[in-house]
Amino acid sequence: MKETVGILLAGGLSRRFGSPKAFAELDGKAFYEYAYDALAAVCEHVVVITRPELKGRFPQTLDVISDSQKFAGLGPLAGIYTAMAERPARQYLVLPCDMPFIGAAETSALMQAASPGVDITAIRTDDHDIPLFSLWNGRILDRLEQELDEEQLRVMVFMAKVETEWLDSSAVGETDAFRNINKPGFLKGADEHGSDTSTGPI
Numbered sequence: 001m002k003e004t005v006g007i008l009l010a011g012g013l014s015r016r017f018g019s020p021k022a023f024a025e026l027d028g029k030a031f032y033e034y035a036y037d038a039l040a041a042v043c044e045h046v047v048v049i050t051r052p053e054l055k056g057r058f059p060q061t062l063d064v065i066s067d068s069q070k071f072a073g074l075g076p077l078a079g080i081y082t083a084m085a086e087r088p089a090r091q092y093l094v095l096p097c098d099m100p101f102i103g104a105a106e107t108s109a110l111m112q113a114a115s116p117g118v119d120i121t122a123i124r125t126d127d128h129d130i131p132l133f134s135l136w137n138g139r140i141l142d143r144l145e146q147e148l149d150e151e152q153l154r155v156m157v158f159m160a161k162v163e164t165e166w167l168d169s170s171a172v173g174e175t176d177a178f179r180n181i182n183k184p185g186f187l188k189g190a191d192e193h194g195s196d197t198s199t200g201p202i
């Protein structure tokens with residue numbers, strides 16, 4: 001079994017962004033490539049979890065899978081579940097495709113700062129929680145499936161039910177690194193520090 005598998009979440013609808021965020025570009029590099037590089041720097045393997053219609057847009061050299069039929073398109077928690085179920089590992093480092101300012105420095109700092117033995121370690125800035133940049137223990141897979149079977153799809157609700165450690169973002173990186181880009185305007189105004197924490201089933 002692998003020690004750490006990276007889960008690159010790229011199966012959302014990107015309604016607010018208007019086109020699939022994974023393929024949006026910043027300085028000529030696709031968002032998903034930033035996330036992939038940040039995960040690959042510290043994980044033995046990276047799996048991209050996306051929608052069937054987007055699979056062919058990723059390079060064939062990457063390990064790209066779709067949400068399991070049972071929970072397809074039900075949000076990030078469902079994506080994390082499928083990746084965990086299909087790629088057994090002791091732990092998983094999760095990163096969404098819309099946080100292009102997270103790099104190897106931040107993924108490695110999160111891995112080092114996480115306490116051993118907790119179910120999930122995630123980041124909290126002064127003004128918001130970042131549940132999707134997080135480290136998940138593989139032993140919670142059954143619990144996660146149970147939750148989805150009960151149609152509980154919210155990441156934050158799941159995190160409250162298991163042992164989640166919230167790290168202050170200052171232990172992992174500069175506040176600016178934790179911006180997620182949900183709307184194209186946030187990218188254009190990158191120096192305005194725009195980001196949006198309002199989400200669907202998170």
Ligand SMILES: Nc1nc2c(ncn2[C@@H]2O[C@H](COP(=O)(O)OP(=O)(O)OP(=O)(O)O)[C@@H](O)[C@H]2O)c(=O)[nH]1
Pocket residue numbers: 009010011012013014015016017021049050051067072073074075076078079080095096097098132182199200201202
């Ligand atoms: N695999 C998978 N990933 C998802 C799913 N829903 C959202 N994500 C990913 O989770 C992260 C956060 O998603 P959001 O920004 O909340 O949702 P979104 O659908 O991408 O965007 P909006 O339609 O604007 O809400 C992104 O990396 C998404 O690609 C899903 O059903 N399956």
